[in-house]
Amino acid sequence: MVALQTSVTWVDVRERFPEIGMPVAAAITGRYPAEGDDGDRASGEEFWLVRPMYYTDWYETRDGVTHHHCFVDSDEVVRLPYDRDSGDSVTHWAELPTLPGTETHFLGGQHVEPALRRAWQKPAGA
Helix, strand or coil, rough: CCCCCCCCCCECCCCCCCCCCCEEEEEEEECCCCCCCCCCCHHHHEEEEEEEEEEEEECCCCCCCCCEEECCCCCEEEEEEEECEEEEEEEEEECCCCCCCCCCEEEHHHHHHHHHHHHHHHCCCC
8 A cells, every 4th residue: 555645735715615615525514404493503513524515606406596606516516615504514615635646636638547557557666
């Protein structure tokens, strides 16, 4: 196994947003379940977690609701930045680390297999 190191710089969403379309690690806070049986929003357990998402300045859900300046995950769940009235919202974001052994965050098509082969090779002298 190759020991790969990376560092993460978290950015407060109140300070700035990522570039449009940029995949990020999003720190999300909220309560689960969002509402208790009695309708009390504060009855759920608080959480704070990290999810891969992308940022966009405009997104329309399947039911026709339009959101501005939001984060969207792979299940098309929309989370708004720093929204205290929401069941869950994004507090911080970070650029995703680069792929192992590369200086990029995304590879597609014919570039994937050679990069995977390089990443799976044992380090020199091992």
